[in-house]
Amino acid sequence: MNQPAPLLPRRSTRKVAVGPLAIGGDAPISVQSMTNVPTRDAQKCLEQITGLAQRGCELVRVAAATPEDTTALKTIVAQASVPIIADVHFHYRRALEAVEAGVAKIRLNPGNISDRQQVREVIAACRVNGVAIRIGVNEGSIVERRDEQKRQQEQCLPMAELMTAKLAEYVRIFEEASFENLVLSAKCHDAAGTIAVNRAISKLFDYPIHLGVTHAGDAMTGSIRSAAALGTLLAEGIGDTVRVSLTADPRVEVDVAWEILNTLGLRERIRPEIFACPTCGRTEVDIVAMTEQVKIALADVKAPITVAVMGCVVNGPGEAEHADIALCGGRDKCLIYRQGQKIATVPADKAIAALLVEIRKMIENSN
Ligand code: SF4
Incomplete structure (x- = not known):
């Protein structure tokens, strides 16, 4: 019987510390998910984090949208059994407050913090506190933010190239500040786009890559899209941490992520x-x-x-x-x-x- 083709060796990347865990280098490909209860309700959030951790979630991201959220983060970080990532959009102060609360990592989209000095302040706080930063570019942020000149460029450039160029622009901001504790992500809503852009960024950078398909859909459609995209990339040795995004109970995201990693033989099974x-x-x-x-x-x-x-x-x-x-x-x-x-x-x-x-x-x- 013909043997299936072996997976390609894992791409060599830097190793980024995220609290007691690491992403990239020789660290196992980690499984992460995100809470969907209000972060300001620390107890509810902690209950969900515990449920995710029991299913094998190794890092949990929570929205840090308001000062009430970042206040609750102090309790959440202190009591959670896994490292916490703060998801920050628009308000750089939320990032600073999240760092002060002790998060292990911040998810930041520099594209929606227009003042570069504010981004530099976040970088300085993360450096001092040993906090990693994921900078991500999503297909939606490219489409929604185009001005006339960019629209003209976009008509000639495939989405993967546009997203890669945008990510390179973001990476420069961090490298100019000599901050390299970075994880990169580039997400599309479909498998083909996600595969194309991640192949491109994996050739350009040696930072670890967070894989995911954005707004992938309900449990069935989203799992298939994620398995197609993440499965292809992981089989090519691309990807250091995964988040399966589903319109479903986040514990299902964890189950699906583990199934993808297990079925490819990339992580040893921990559950039946x-x-x-x-x-x-x-x-x-x-x-x-x-x-x-x-x-x-x-x-x-x-x-x-x-x-x-x-x-x-x-x-x-x-x-x-x-x-x-x-x-x-x-x-x-x-x-x-x-x-x-x-x-x-x-x-x-x-x-x-x-x-x-x-x-x-x-x-x-x-x-
Ligand atoms: S019932 Fe199930 S196990 Fe039995 S022959 Fe049909 S598919 Fe196979």
């Missing part, structure tokens, strides 16, 4: 891997509902166990051979396998409960 058959005319149980039940039951389990949920006892056992635990559904009875060996036959309506017992046993034995 669930396989399920696509169902066919032989299916005798409601595999869709059963798979969902297993997924929900294992949502907060932190163990790299593989679980297969198969729709029949004809092909199911063979196809689930590689799983640690497998359930093969029959009309009245289901078979349970542990590492390819049949260990139980159970009534179909008790199958999920029996499967979960076996999974818990296996996890306990491996601890």
Whole structure:
């Protein structure tokens, strides 16, 4: 059988410290997400951060839009179990306040802070406090901010080139101030654009790259767009931290990001891997509902166990051979396998409960 082509080696980049973590260099490709509750409500925000961290989120970004938000940041930073990134737009004072609150990193779009002296003040504060800065350019900010002269240029230049040129302009501001603790990002709403611009910036700069697709859509569409874009780039060795943006519970963003990294073999699995058959005319149980039940039951389990949920006892056992635990559904009875060996036959309506017992046993034995 032909082996799949190996992934390209990871691009060599600088290593940027983000609190106790690092992005780039030989640091693992990290998973990040963003809260969607008001930052000013520190307790609510912390609850969401805890939920994200339990799912494997390694860095959490929060909006720093108002003075109330940056006041709450002090509590959030002090109590969060993962490094906090402040997302700042328009108001450089929010960036200064976020640095004072102790964030590990700031996400800044210099394009929407027009006074360069203000940007330099933020740079100075980040330097003194060892805070990293992500400077990003999004397709939308290019389109929305064009004046007549730029519009003429844009008519002749592809979006990837325009975005790369804009990012280079931003990078210069930081390099002129000798600040190199930078992470770069360039996001489009589609996979093709995101791939093109990140390939371009990866050739120009050796700063680590934050990968993501902007306003990617709901859980299904956004996951597909993100998998296509991030998967392609990561397979080419491009990308040092990822954020999957979804119109969904942010914990799903974390699940999808891990799945992309795991399926490419770029990070070791920390949570269960669930396989399920696509169902066919032989299916005798409601595999869709059963798979969902297993997924929900294992949502907060932190163990790299593989679980297969198969729709029949004809092909199911063979196809689930590689799983640690497998359930093969029959009309009245289901078979349970542990590492390819049949260990139980159970009534179909008790199958999920029996499967979960076996999974818990296996996890306990491996601890
Ligand atoms: S495991 Fe059985 S039910 Fe599922 S797709 Fe294969 S043959 Fe069909």
